[in-house]
Amino acid sequence: MKIQSRRIAEKYFTNPWVPGAVCLALLGVFTISALFHSRALNVLSHVLLVCVAIAFLGILSAAAWNLAKKRWAKGLGNLGMFLLCGTAAFVAMGFLIFASMMGPSEDGFADDLIMPNNLELAEPEAFDAEPNGARDAFQQSLLAALSTAGGDDPTITADVAMLVRVHQNAPEVLRRYLATSPSWRVFKERGNLFATRRWMVGSKWRYTLHGYYTRHAIDSWSEAGIPDFQFRFTIGFSGKPWAGASRDATRMDAGQTGPLRLSEGNRMHESRCLITVDPLVVELFEQSEAKERRLTKAALSFVANEISPLAAQPTWETIRRILPSDSVRQGAASFELGKSFQSGLYDSRIWVNPGEPGMLYLKAYEVTKGTPLSVDDLKERSNEWVGWSEDPGELFFSNTHFTIFEGDWGKPYAARFEVWFTPDSGGPDRKLMEKVFRIEGWQR
Numbered sequence: 001m002k003i004q005s006r007r008i009a010e011k012y013f014t015n016p017w018v019p020g021a022v023c024l025a026l027l028g029v030f031t032i033s034a035l036f037h038s039r040a041l042n043v044l045s046h047v048l049l050v051c052v053a054i055a056f057l058g059i060l061s062a063a064a065w066n067l068a069k070k071r072w073a074k075g076l077g078n079l080g081m082f083l084l085c086g087t088a089a090f091v092a093m094g095f096l097i098f099a100s101m102m103g104p105s106e107d108g109f110a111d112d113l114i115m116p117n118n119l120e121l122a123e124p125e126a127f128d129a130e131p132n133g134a135r136d137a138f139q140q141s142l143l144a145a146l147s148t149a150g151g152d153d154p155t156i157t158a159d160v161a162m163l164v165r166v167h168q169n170a171p172e173v174l175r176r177y178l179a180t181s182p183s184w185r186v187f188k189e190r191g192n193l194f195a196t197r198r199w200m201v202g203s204k205w206r207y208t209l210h211g212y213y214t215r216h217a218i219d220s221w222s223e224a225g226i227p228d229f230q231f232r233f234t235i236g237f238s239g240k241p242w243a244g245a246s247r248d249a250t251r252m253d254a255g256q257t258g259p260l261r262l263s264e265g266n267r268m269h270e271s272r273c274l275i276t277v278d279p280l281v282v283e284l285f286e287q288s289e290a291k292e293r294r295l296t297k298a299a300l301s302f303v304a305n306e307i308s309p310l311a312a313q314p315t316w317e318t319i320r321r322i323l324p325s326d327s328v329r330q331g332a333a334s335f336e337l338g339k340s341f342q343s344g345l346y347d348s349r350i351w352v353n354p355g356e357p358g359m360l361y362l363k364a365y366e367v368t369k370g371t372p373l374s375v376d377d378l379k380e381r382s383n384e385w386v387g388w389s390e391d392p393g394e395l396f397f398s399n400t401h402f403t404i405f406e407g408d409w410g411k412p413y414a415a416r417f418e419v420w421f422t423p424d425s426g427g428p429d430r431k432l433m434e435k436v437f438r439i440e441g442w443q444r
Helices: 002-014 017-033 039-068 074-102 137-146 160-167 169-178 296-314 316-322 375-382
Strands: 154-158 184-189 191-199 198-199 203-207 228-235 250-253 255-261 264-265 270-276 280-288 334-339 343-352 360-364 393-401 413-422 431-440
Touching: 002 017, 002 228, 002 316, 017 039, 017 228, 017 343, 039 074, 137 198, 154 296, 160 169, 160 296, 169 184, 169 296, 169 316, 184 393, 198 228, 228 296, 250 255, 250 431, 280 296, 296 316, 343 360, 343 413, 343 431, 360 375, 360 431, 393 413
Parallel strands: 250 270
Antiparallel strands: 154 255, 184 191, 191 228, 198 203, 228 280, 264 270, 270 280, 334 343, 343 393, 360 413, 413 431
């Protein structure tokens, strides 16, 4: 067996075209498997992609081996096959990208589904998107800063002293404030805990895709004359930034003063600032027309003032006093869906009181067959730590943006959405409410 394996390896490495032929064969099978969208072939295509990468390394290894042995013709032949395989891979990837955009996008999920007549179906509502964020003091502070003429100096001071003080002295109070306030969304993603600032869009608090807010989100028809921008404010509680490592990011220590590294994004000056105080990572992303980081400085100043009462008196009474208006409601728990700009894209709006600290998340099922919907994505996108109190008549807000992938545009079906709760105490998950909606899936 060892002798046979050695002979095969010798034939592979000493032949100028065999390594390339193996790579081309694997690349062809990968391309064919990637054109089909079944789950089995999807797994196969991922395995084949790894094999193609190994085969590329095999060509380079054969070339290095032959050149080291001064077998110049064979070594140069290997390098020629490497270039040929690289060109073929480029063409194959371009073809797959073109096929993914131009090929059929319907999944046929709802083709044979029948809308039940014995169920009351709610309709996702159109959320108000007109400029009307007057009750969002954070938003108004940033827009006021944006309306001033920006300079050419991108220097900031990484002032997060108040946030750090509350986190060190009363971490549970800080977490409860962020979970209770509709202006923050506390969630877990990729196993890490974050809190991202939520803005008021129109007359409602609304979490946009990944928490990035632009002029288009709050002034889509340019009625208010707001300059172009994009901004995101996130606090990482697990020692990691939400957006991951980036060479364009500027890392700063708390209290440090210095210029932010600028790049270009959407024809604006772009910066990403990471302020680290273990285990906190305060992350600010800004795109705006001036080099001066007006939004970054305004956001740091606003959050410092927002948190300062908790630093002085970290109690539930202080939380209630500094919450935005309408943060706590009275009445019965409710769950609504809002339509986004395309079918299949939805916003949840939940008012609930679980009575203890913990995390909400959504499950969804097609009604007639009970098929789970978007299992891998829905919990990741919908989870949120929500406010709570011992008064069952008080309600607290949760809202996020998610996608239902099953189904096609123009083919509605009935889906049951369930609101689940995971208590921080370690008790079992429990279902808080459910509601059936008429929805459509997202279509590429």
